[in-house]
Amino acid sequence: IAGITQAPTSQILAAGRRMTLRCTQDMRHNAMYWYRQDLGLGLRLIHYSNTAGTTGKGEVPDGYSVSRANTDDFPLTLASAVPSQTSVYFCAIQWAGPDGYTFGSGTRLTVV
Amino acid sequence: SQQGEEDPQALSIQEGENATMNCSYKTSINNLQWYRQNSGRGLVHLILIRSNEREKHSGRLRVTLDTSKKSSSLLITASRAADTASYFCATEDAGNMLTFGGGTRLMVKP
Numbered sequence: 061i062a063g064i065t066q067a068p069t070s071q072i073l074a075a076g077r078r079m080t081l082r083c084t085q086d087m088r089h090n091a092m093y094w095y096r097q098d099l100g101l102g103l104r105l106i107h108y109s110n111t112a113g114t115t116g117k118g119e120v121p122d123g124y125s126v127s128r129a130n131t132d133d134f135p136l137t138l139a140s141a142v143p144s145q146t147s148v149y150f151c152a153i154q155w156a157g158p159d160g161y162t163f164g165s166g167t168r169l170t171v172v
Numbered sequence: 173s174q175q176g177e178e179d180p181q182a183l184s185i186q187e188g189e190n191a192t193m194n195c196s197y198k199t200s201i202n203n204l205q206w207y208r209q210n211s212g213r214g215l216v217h218l219i220l221i222r223s224n225e226r227e228k229h230s231g232r233l234r235v236t237l238d239t240s241k242k243s244s245s246l247l248i249t250a251s252r253a254a255d256t257a258s259y260f261c262a263t264e265d266a267g268n269m270l271t272f273g274g275g276t277r278l279m280v281k282p
Contacts, residue, residue, distance in 0.1 A: 093270070103215070118269070162217070165214045
């Protein structure tokens, strides 16, 4: 079982370009999340989706959009990347039991 | 803004010693979770303690929760070099949103 897969692993992106970070799960969990991690700031929630067809804004949603067309996929799009979006991005799914959230391995994005 | 704040920000100990990390938070929670992150890797869930629990154990991990003080602690006993990592507390609110603190960087010297 792969669990949760993120792609790409890393990317260098020119400012102003559009970029979609992919997140796919094979665990059929309803709730999915996108976080960004910056040094010294922990993880901050960008967007979330409680179920297919619904999305919501987190703490730092500006400059990002998401969609949830089905249960398995939750892509994060940067419409026009800026250097301040340089970060490590983590996708997560919520496990309803005692095991908390499961995180993907992350996408390291550098906007230059 | 961050819900959880870890203390200390960094901790260096010798192998075999115990490591204690603290977490404080601001608002009501459903549960509090601790995660571990090795350098360059994703987060791994360690333990979850519900708001009506006061203490929980998992192997060498012991977590306490004091809702009156809005604080939690993670104790790692008999530390090993392999425990070197960053540790994050995260609080889940009534809306099932998980909010993370800034983390504690633990170094265990062999």
